[in-house]
Amino acid sequence: xxxxxxxxxxxxxxxxxxxxxxxxxxxxxxxxxxxxxxxxxxxxxxxxxxxxxxxxxxxxxxxxxxxxxxxxxxxxxxxxxxxxxxxxxxxxxxxxxxxxxxxxxxxxxxxxxxxxxxxxxxxxxxxxxxxxxxxxxxxxxxxxxxxxxxxxxxxxxxxxxxxxxxxxxx
Numbered sequence: 259x260x261x262x263x264x265x266x267x268x269x270x271x272x273x274x275x276x277x278x279x280x281x282x283x284x285x286x287x288x289x290x291x292x293x294x295x296x297x298x299x300x301x302x303x304x305x306x307x308x309x310x311x312x313x314x315x316x317x318x319x320x321x322x323x324x325x326x327x328x329x330x331x332x333x334x335x336x337x338x339x340x341x342x343x344x345x346x347x348x349x350x351x352x353x354x355x356x357x358x359x360x361x362x363x364x365x366x367x368x369x370x371x372x373x374x375x376x377x378x379x380x381x382x383x384x385x386x387x388x389x390x391x392x393x394x395x396x397x398x399x400x401x402x403x404x405x406x407x408x409x410x411x412x413x414x415x416x417x418x419x420x421x422x423x424x425x426x427x428x
Contacts, residue, residue, distance in 0.1 A: 265326055266295055266319070272330055273315060276338040276365055283364055289345050295319040300377040302333040305340035307349065313341055318380070325375050335367035389425040394418040396425065 259267075270293045281288035290313065297304055297316040306314040315337045322329045339361040343351060351357050354371045362369040388404040390397045392415035399422070403413060413422045 262323065265322060269317060269322060269330065269334055272334045273338055276335055277341065280342040280361060280364060284346060286345060289313050289341055291315055291341055293317070298380070300380055302329065302373045302375060303337040305337045307341065307344045310345065315341065320380050321375050321377070324379065328375070332368055332370065333373060335362060335365040339365060390422040391425045392418050392420040392422055397422055
């Protein structure tokens with residue numbers, strides 16, 4: 259097993275350990291949480307709660323690899339505390355309010371709202387543009403509109419009212 263996989267396993271184990279600690283402390287069932295490492299961009303983690311049956315924590319593997327110890331000490335408790343706060347109090351509390359801070363204190367973690375990791379190497383999502391033409395000008399369309407056109411939707415120029423056509427790649 260490689261070093262990266264060991265680190266991912268360590269984060270997942272730490273997440274479940276904190277959830278169990280909170281469950282024992284608050285005398286609630288331990289929440290069943292799916293842990294994923296597919297978050298990108300500048301966010302280190304994200305807790306998603308669609309319902310008490312569908313709980314998920316997403317972590318940024320890039321930021322984890324660059325800041326392993328800080329990530330384990332700060333980001334993992336931060337996201338686990340969101341899940342526990344949701345299980346205890348529902349969704350009508352402030353995300354970083356008193357209830358969340360109480361859980362962070364239980365975890366003996368810094369209740370900072372934001373991380374301070376260097377994010378210069380994190381991939382920023384950029385929207386690709388596609389050139390389309392009408393009789394009066396060129397139009398730069400987003401990937402979303404380009405894909406809709408590929409599936410048959412028609413967009414018209416607001417000026418000349420003609421349908422937009424893909425620009426030839428001469």
